[in-house]
Amino acid sequence: MSMAEAWWNDTLIATSDDIVTVEGNAYFPRESVKDEVLRDSATTTVCPWKGTAHYYTLAVDGAENRDAAWYYPEPKDAAKEIAGRVAFWRGVEVR
Template sequence: MTEAWWNDTLIARSDDIVTVEGNAYFPLDAVTPGVLEDSATTSVCPWKGTASYYSVRANGAENRDAAWYYPEPKDAAKEIRGRVAFWKGVTVKN
């Protein structure tokens, strides 16, 4: 089972993880309800496509743009459609 923790809060947990470039992508339904907040931030990966971001809210604090996902990934990255990955101090562990 893989878990994502931030600010002493379990924010995602799943045994259905896709790992790409060392990042664990969790199914969106594995994320604790209410911890993700839409962000206007985007970035572009040449082979995955355009990433969108979420801020993470947990235990009364916000971690801006600490999660990302690809709403329309390119064919080479189709396995991460409907999944989210974390960074910026979020601990992901097995």
């Protein structure tokens, strides 16, 4: 697979050639996301087949993008391929 990058606020926040795509979302390995841009969020949502999603707020150059990244710490069996991975939305460009 070719290299995928996630950009927000003119900053590269993740890069990897190991992407899993689920429902049109690119899931990056957690270790490929820059630690310094992630802030823990208390937000969670539930997907019937993936499980409970937890969120990160992105912080870049003093700007914040609330709950713009999500991950499944314990995905259900049907979604086990996204364990240890992070996806983005809310203006994050994946290319």
